[in-house]
Amino acid sequence: MTETVDAVVVGLGPGGETLAGELAEAGLEVVGVESHLVGGECPYYGCIPSKMLIRAADSLAEARRVPRLAGTSTVSPDFPQVAERIRTEATTDWDDEAAARRFTDKGGRLVRGRARISGPRSVHVDGQEFTAKRALVLNPGTEPAVPPVPGLADTPYWTNREALRAVRAPRSLAVLGGGAIGLELAQGYARFGTEVLVVEAAETLLPAEEPAAGRLLAEVLREEGLTVRTGASLRGVRHQDGAFTLELDEGAHTVERLLVSTGRRTDLRALGVAELGLDPDARGLEPDGQLRIAPGVWAIGDVTGKGAFTHISTYQAAIATRAILGQPGPDAEYHAVPRVTFTDPEVGAVGLTEAQARDRGMSVRTGMAELPESPRGWIHGAGNAGFVKLVADRDTDTLVGATSAGPSGGEMLSGLTVAVHAGTPISRLRRMILAYPTFHRVMETALDQLD
Ligand SMILES: Cc1cc2nc3c(=O)[nH]c(=O)nc-3n(C[C@H](O)[C@H](O)[C@H](O)COP(=O)(O)OP(=O)(O)OC[C@H]3O[C@@H](n4cnc5c(N)ncnc54)[C@H](O)[C@@H]3O)c2cc1C
Numbered sequence: 001m002t003e004t005v006d007a008v009v010v011g012l013g014p015g016g017e018t019l020a021g022e023l024a025e026a027g028l029e030v031v032g033v034e035s036h037l038v039g040g041e042c043p044y045y046g047c048i049p050s051k052m053l054i055r056a057a058d059s060l061a062e063a064r065r066v067p068r069l070a071g072t073s074t075v076s077p078d079f080p081q082v083a084e085r086i087r088t089e090a091t092t093d094w095d096d097e098a099a100a101r102r103f104t105d106k107g108g109r110l111v112r113g114r115a116r117i118s119g120p121r122s123v124h125v126d127g128q129e130f131t132a133k134r135a136l137v138l139n140p141g142t143e144p145a146v147p148p149v150p151g152l153a154d155t156p157y158w159t160n161r162e163a164l165r166a167v168r169a170p171r172s173l174a175v176l177g178g179g180a181i182g183l184e185l186a187q188g189y190a191r192f193g194t195e196v197l198v199v200e201a202a203e204t205l206l207p208a209e210e211p212a213a214g215r216l217l218a219e220v221l222r223e224e225g226l227t228v229r230t231g232a233s234l235r236g237v238r239h240q241d242g243a244f245t246l247e248l249d250e251g252a253h254t255v256e257r258l259l260v261s262t263g264r265r266t267d268l269r270a271l272g273v274a275e276l277g278l279d280p281d282a283r284g285l286e287p288d289g290q291l292r293i294a295p296g297v298w299a300i301g302d303v304t305g306k307g308a309f310t311h312i313s314t315y316q317a318a319i320a321t322r323a324i325l326g327q328p329g330p331d332a333e334y335h336a337v338p339r340v341t342f343t344d345p346e347v348g349a350v351g352l353t354e355a356q357a358r359d360r361g362m363s364v365r366t367g368m369a370e371l372p373e374s375p376r377g378w379i380h381g382a383g384n385a386g387f388v389k390l391v392a393d394r395d396t397d398t399l400v401g402a403t404s405a406g407p408s409g410g411e412m413l414s415g416l417t418v419a420v421h422a423g424t425p426i427s428r429l430r431r432m433i434l435a436y437p438t439f440h441r442v443m444e445t446a447l448d449q450l451d
C-alpha cells in the first residue's frame, strides 16, 4: 500500500532541508526522509564544527605571532574547550531536534529511515512506500571514499565525523589525503599541539586548485612543524596496541590516530537509481539545468558533482524548488563556482584554474601578485603569506578564474567572484578603484601582470 503525497525529498542535507521546507510552506504535502540528522553533514560533521575548530586554532596561531609583532605571549592550547563548544553550540550534542522542528513547523512531514527508490516517483522506507505526485527529490549527499589500502579497512581510522567529535587532541595524527578536509583538520589539530603527518598522493597539496596554492600550503604547514609528503603512497596499515603503523615509501611511521580524507562517494546502487533507468555504478547524478534527472525527479547537492559545497546544494535547491512549483526561471550556471579552503592562509578560488582553462582550448593569459609585496601584506607582517592569481580568456577579454590565497583569502574572493560571474571586461576592471590599503587591492597588481 503506497501513500501518495505531492513531494518526497530523500536526504535532508542543506539543500534538501531548504527545498522540502519551502515546498511545504508553499502548501504542498511534503515527506522528507532522513536516515541520520536533519541538516546533513555540514552542521554536524562538516562546515560548521570544522570552522569552529579552525577559528580556535587560528586564535592560537595569532597569539603565537605576538612576539613578532607586539610583545610576548604564552599560549596554552586546551582542545577540550573547543570540543565542548562544538558539542554544545554547533551541534547540540549531535541532536537534530531543532532542525526537525524547523521543517515540521513549516508543515513538512519527517520520516526517519533510509529510503530506496522503488518506482519512477516512489520510495520504500522501512516497509512504508511513498509516491510523489509532483516531485521526487534526491539529496543523498556523500560519505567518505576509503581507498583500498591493505589493512586499512580493519583499523579504527577516523573520518571527518570522528575527527570532529573528538574530545581531546591526539599526540600524533596521520592525515591521508591533502585536500580540503585533510588540510583544514591537519592544521587545526597541529595548532593544538598534535604532531601531524600529511600523506598526499598527488604532486601538490589541494591538487584540484592552482599548483601555486598547494605549494604555498606545503611551505606554510612545514614551517608550522607538520610533516608533508606529496606524491606519496600508503602501502599498508596496521593497528596494534592503540597505534597505527603506516607503511610509506620511505619506511614505517607510527601514529596515535589516522584520518582518512581521500574524497567522497555516493552509493547510487543502494539508493536504487536503477529503478529510474540510471547507471547505479556512475559517480553521481547528472541533472539538466533545472536539476531534473528524470520526469518528475530532481537531484541536488554533492551527488550532482557540480562542487561538493553547501552553497552549491542550496543554490540548486532554490532552482529545483522553483521548477517544482512550476515557476519559470534560468538554468543553473557553474562557470563561477566559488570555494574556500579555510586553512591559514585561506585559499579562495572561483571558476577555472589555468590548467582547466588550457584544457578547454582557451587562449589563456595569467597574472600573479604576491601578497607580502603589497602594502597591506607588508604591514600585516607575520602570517602574510598569499597571492592572487588571475586566469583570463584572451578572446573574450574576461576573467574565467581566480585564486586568492592569504589571511583573508576567502573574503578577498568576493570581488573576483563578481568579476568572473558577470564576465566583466578586463579593461573595465582595470578602471575600478580599490580601497587602500586592503588585501584585495592586490588584484590591481595581478591585473597589471596579465601577460
Ligand atoms: C569536514 C567537512 C568540512 C566541510 N566544510 C565545508 C565548508 O566550509 N563550506 C562548504 O560549502 N562545504 C563544506 N563541506 C561540504 C558540505 O558539508 C556539503 O557540500 C554539504 O553538506 C552539502 O551536501 P548535500 O546537501 O549534498 O548533502 P549532505 O549534507 O551530505 O546530506 C545528505 C543527507 O542525506 C541523508 N541520506 C543519504 N541517503 C539517504 C537515504 N537513502 N535515505 C534517507 N536519507 C539519506 C544523509 O543522512 C544526510 O543527512 C564540508 C564537508 C566536510 C565533510
Ligand SMILES: NC(=O)c1ccc[n+]([C@@H]2O[C@H](COP(=O)([O-])OP(=O)(O)OC[C@H]3O[C@@H](n4cnc5c(N)ncnc54)[C@H](O)[C@@H]3O)[C@@H](O)[C@H]2O)c1
Pocket (backbone or CB within 6 Å): 147, 176, 177, 178, 179, 180, 181, 182, 184, 199, 200, 201, 202, 205, 206, 207, 208, 232, 233, 234, 261, 262, 263, 264, 307, 308, 309, 339, 340, 341, 342
Ligand atoms: N572549505 C570547504 O568548502 C570544504 C572543506 C572540506 C570539504 N569540502 C568539500 O568536501 C569534499 C571532500 O573533501 P576531501 O578532502 O575528502 O576530498 P578532496 O577530493 O578535496 O581531497 C582528497 C585528496 O585525497 C587525495 N587522495 C586520494 N586518494 C589518496 C590516497 N590513496 N593516498 C593519499 N592521498 C589520496 C587526493 O589526491 C586529494 O588531494 C571537497 O572536495 C569539498 O568539495 C569543502
